[in-house]
Each structure stands twice: as structure tokens, then as C-alpha cells.
Amino acid sequence: MKLIIAIIKPFKLDEVRQALTGLGISGMTVTEVKGYGRQKGHTEIYRGAEYTVNFLPKLRVEVAVPSEQADRVVEAITAGARTGQIGDGKVFVTALDHALRIRTGETDSDAL
Numbered sequence: 001m002k003l004i005i006a007i008i009k010p011f012k013l014d015e016v017r018q019a020l021t022g023l024g025i026s027g028m029t030v031t032e033v034k035g036y037g038r039q040k041g042h043t044e045i046y047r048g049a050e051y052t053v054n055f056l057p058k059l060r061v062e063v064a065v066p067s068e069q070a071d072r073v074v075e076a077i078t079a080g081a082r083t084g085q086i087g088d089g090k091v092f093v094t095a096l097d098h099a100l101r102i103r104t105g106e107t108d109s110d111a112l
Helices: 009-021 067-081
Strands: 002-008 029-035 044-046 049-053 056-065 089-097
Touching: 002 049, 002 067, 009 056, 009 067, 056 067, 067 089
Parallel strands: none
Antiparallel strands: 002 056, 002 089, 029 056, 044 049
8 A cells, every 4th residue: 555645736636636536536635734845935025015935835635545556646646736837746655554444444455
């Protein structure tokens, strides 16, 4: 099993969700986060005063999938989240040792 973590732009969430639904992925966790990468934030003007926004709003999408689906899921997330501009985000894939569905007690791939 793999845990796929994607950091994406907030307005791309619907496209990513649709891409994952098309693959038969039935669940995900989405968290609002802030961060920066190479873009290093940006400058804004508010009431005539200029200030720097160091941390940009992003979404963290987490999906647990069987190992054999991981590459297709990463491709779907990448296609859904890509704008071609700086700050599109990142995708991380890690091994998932154990999963448990609390309601039924199912474990590992059955719990996904």
C-alpha cells in the first residue's frame, strides 16, 4: 500500500477529485495548509501599504491506495493539478505499512 500526499493550488481541487474519481478512488483527505517553494511568496498591496506574503495558501490531498494503483493515481493528480505555472505543487509517495477500518475491523488493502 502507498500513501500519496499532494500539495496543490486550492482552485485545482475539483479537477484532482474528478481525476481520482475516474480511477475509482473512493476517498481522500483534504487539509488547508500554507507554504512556499521556489516562488518564495509574493508582494501584495492592502490599503496603500505594500507587504510580503511569505506563505501561500495550498491544499494537502492525502490518498491511500494499493501499490499497483500508485503510479496511475500520481499521474491523475499531476494532470488535474497542472497549470504550467510556478507553484503547481508537489506529490510525495510513501510506503503505508498498515491500515485499519475502525467500523469493521478490516485491515490493509481491504480497509482502503
